[in-house]
Amino acid sequence: MKIYVDADACPVKDIIISEARNFEIPVILxxxxxxxxxxxxxxxxxTIYVDSGADxxxxxxxxxxxxxxxxxxxxxxxxxxGLAKGIIVLxxxxxxxxxxNIDQLLQTRYLSAVARRSGQRTKGPKPFTAEDREQFRELFKKAISLEKLG
Known part of the structure; x- marks a missing residue:
């Protein structure tokens, strides 16, 4: 098992690294x-560096x-x-x-992009909170445990 992190703007890298070390799981940023x-x-x-191009x-x-x-x-x-490959994605x-939930998330993203292209303003993401950090930590530990057992 390895943990892959889309690391450019990830605010929980420290949690990922800390918890993965507890389980001795490699992390690839x-x-x-x-x-x-x-x-x-x-x-x-x-850390793997890639070109700055989109995606x-x-x-x-x-x-x-x-x-x-x-x-x-x-x-x-x-x-x-990732889901199409059978991977746990957080x-x-x-x-x-x-x-x-992925189809609804993709549909919402698409509709927001269409609205922005037509000149409408859309809401951005809500600010990242300490509660979000702890919610991520708990989900991450649970996912690691599930994957180790599975």
Missing amino acids: VTSLSHFSNKEHPSGVE AADFRIVKLVEKGDIIVTQDYGLASL HQKGFRYTND
């Missing part, structure tokens, strides 16, 4: 070159991920690709993507 950092991560954490990180994650791995992303497109705000 996939990020664009525009977010290059010399920051050293603990053992068991690898480059998503495509690399999909190429690398295997059954039994976990993806953490806020990108609905990547989530749908959102940083503490919910799990499923075959039951």
